[in-house]
Amino acid sequence: MGNDAYSILIKDICTAYHGLPVLESFSLQVPEGELLGVFGPNGTGKSTLIKVCLGLVPVASGEVRISGYRMSREGISFIRKLTAYVPQSFDVDRRMPVTAGEVVMMGRFGRMGLFNRIGPGDQAAADDALNMLGVKHLAGRTFGRLSGGEKQRVIVARALAQEPKILLMDEPTNSLDWESKKRICSLIREVHVERKLTTLIVSHDIDLLADTCDRIMLMERGHIIGARDPSEFRHCCRGQRHS
Amino acid sequence: MTVLELLQDDFMRHAILATFLAGVTCSCVGVLVVTMRISFIGVCMSHAAFAGALLGIILGLNPTVVALIFTLLAAAALGPLADRGNFSPDTSLGIIFSSTLGIAFLLLSLVPGPKTEALGLLWGNVLTVGKIDIIILAAVALAIIVLLRLFFKEVQTVVFNREMALASGIPATAVFYGILICSGLTTVASLNAIGGLLVFSLIINPAAAAYQIASDLRSMFFISALFGVLSGWGGLWLSYLLNLPSGALIILCSTLLFFGAVAFSSKKRSWPAKAVSDEPRSEICQGGKLNPEAGLQGKPENDSRQPCSKSALMEE
Numbered sequence: 001m002g003n004d005a006y007s008i009l010i011k012d013i014c015t016a017y018h019g020l021p022v023l024e025s026f027s028l029q030v031p032e033g034e035l036l037g038v039f040g041p042n043g044t045g046k047s048t049l050i051k052v053c054l055g056l057v058p059v060a061s062g063e064v065r066i067s068g069y070r071m072s073r074e075g076i077s078f079i080r081k082l083t084a085y086v087p088q089s090f091d092v093d094r095r096m097p098v099t100a101g102e103v104v105m106m107g108r109f110g111r112m113g114l115f116n117r118i119g120p121g122d123q124a125a126a127d128d129a130l131n132m133l134g135v136k137h138l139a140g141r142t143f144g145r146l147s148g149g150e151k152q153r154v155i156v157a158r159a160l161a162q163e164p165k166i167l168l169m170d171e172p173t174n175s176l177d178w179e180s181k182k183r184i185c186s187l188i189r190e191v192h193v194e195r196k197l198t199t200l201i202v203s204h205d206i207d208l209l210a211d212t213c214d215r216i217m218l219m220e221r222g223h224i225i226g227a228r229d230p231s232e233f234r235h236c237c238r239g240q241r242h243s
Numbered sequence: 244m245t246v247l248e249l250l251q252d253d254f255m256r257h258a259i260l261a262t263f264l265a266g267v268t269c270s271c272v273g274v275l276v277v278t279m280r281i282s283f284i285g286v287c288m289s290h291a292a293f294a295g296a297l298l299g300i301i302l303g304l305n306p307t308v309v310a311l312i313f314t315l316l317a318a319a320a321l322g323p324l325a326d327r328g329n330f331s332p333d334t335s336l337g338i339i340f341s342s343t344l345g346i347a348f349l350l351l352s353l354v355p356g357p358k359t360e361a362l363g364l365l366w367g368n369v370l371t372v373g374k375i376d377i378i379i380l381a382a383v384a385l386a387i388i389v390l391l392r393l394f395f396k397e398v399q400t401v402v403f404n405r406e407m408a409l410a411s412g413i414p415a416t417a418v419f420y421g422i423l424i425c426s427g428l429t430t431v432a433s434l435n436a437i438g439g440l441l442v443f444s445l446i447i448n449p450a451a452a453a454y455q456i457a458s459d460l461r462s463m464f465f466i467s468a469l470f471g472v473l474s475g476w477g478g479l480w481l482s483y484l485l486n487l488p489s490g491a492l493i494i495l496c497s498t499l500l501f502f503g504a505v506a507f508s509s510k511k512r513s514w515p516a517k518a519v520s521d522e523p524r525s526e527i528c529q530g531g532k533l534n535p536e537a538g539l540q541g542k543p544e545n546d547s548r549q550p551c552s553k554s555a556l557m558e559e
Contacts, residue, residue: 054410056406056409056410077412080410080411080412081412083410084411085407085410085411087404087406087407090404090407092403092404095454095455096278096403097278097454097457097458097459097460097462097463098399098402098403098459098460099458099459102399102459103403106396106399106400106403106407106408106411107411109396109397109400109413110411110412111412112396114393114394114397114414115393118396158407
């Protein structure tokens, strides 16, 4: 498979955080249109992997290509327009004067560029995203006062409003109750199929990954140590649960 | 005492204009400082401006120009420290804050002769502002309003979450440094009118009051500016009536407005919205009662809620 067939191509990278190595000789290929999960315990470098794909964490050596664009000073602006990010947590004060509708519209601002105003196309993209995630009725509400599940859906809607080709999700079900988790899992799958996205989810939530992903990579101490399909992964986890 | 009688004096007209401009400028910058929770950075900037102005007096240079240079240097140092310091941001800022305060008081002791001018920079006196001060304040106010109008969407995105803004292609670092520089410019421009020690209260209090009331960021800017101007004019009026220092009374007025906003805030009274308030009820909870069957059907076949050993899973 040629390099351009991969939406995410990471070759032999090394990254460090405050002088401590996080990813060492790390490589990963994600073909276009795949929904890939990365599973591993806390502190193994999963979030760093997502940030490397967004150019938020510098790479000491190796190569990162996103949709064929090399991660560099020139390539990063293209990459950030093609990728959307759902972070692990967002600490927003409940009095912060920002509505859910405004949060979703923020997904458009990076694409619009400086000095440009919100146009009908931007409004339509934000409305589509709100409808798809079933949060249109929350658009006028203060974001900080929504429940955890509602906030998460609004953040996913914001990512979709960006009309990305690649969706990067960091622990999207973190701190959600079981029902919200179930709903987010089915929404991720639905969005992935409908928008024909390449999706990378990093999580330590076994159910999320087994229920939604096409393939699951196992990660430990900054290295990929294996790959599983969802049934194998579930079987493996079930074995561990019963032992 | 009528408003018309007040306006007859030249110094009073200058003071009214200066408090209006300082109120608008400080409160607009305050909205950014309060929503981004970088209040301590602003305190550092105001002390850096004060230290710079004192150095200007000692060297016989224009205090405003030296204060401006000092605040820009402080912004250049504070940005990276807040971003990627090896200590926590609180610790780094605490060190810079105490350093700028130490430098300011050291320079204060080195000012030759009577220290009236130097102490004037500390407390400010809106009744002595001249045309140059008003022109500087007006220029800074205009620059900040134009910048906010041009880059409102970028500012809003950065205020909400800097990392997400950066990831979506917004120049978040440039916006953050721009906010620091605007904060420094506002402090310098308000030094003579409000004073280095009190200016920061006029930055924080009106914005913190607006934060209790506003439903969106745009309205927060307007409410904050209104509170800033009301504080300025209220303090000036009381200062004229009671013959007390204007800077201190302006700050006390802004503090009163803050407590008033807290007392009457609708945000304080309302509880966070329920997760399912406006939506159709899920299959798990129908008609206000739990539906255990739906819950069991919906639960994945393999779902057991016990934690599992992840390191064991990793073993091939």
